Amino acid sequence: MSFLAELWAFMRERKKFWLLPVLLMTVLFGGLVVLTKGSAVAPFIYTLF
Secondary structure, X not given: OHHHHHHXXXXXXXXXXXXXXXXXXXXHHHHHHHHHOXXXXXXXXXXXX
């Protein structure tokens, strides 16, 4: 959790709020990759793309 607190402090201090959507999309796509690797949810995710 200290990493997230440090990252938030960095973004707040240096006014780098544009990094937030980039990080959120990276986490979202990473989660999709983890879910599609051999899970029962994979066929439903493949239909989205």
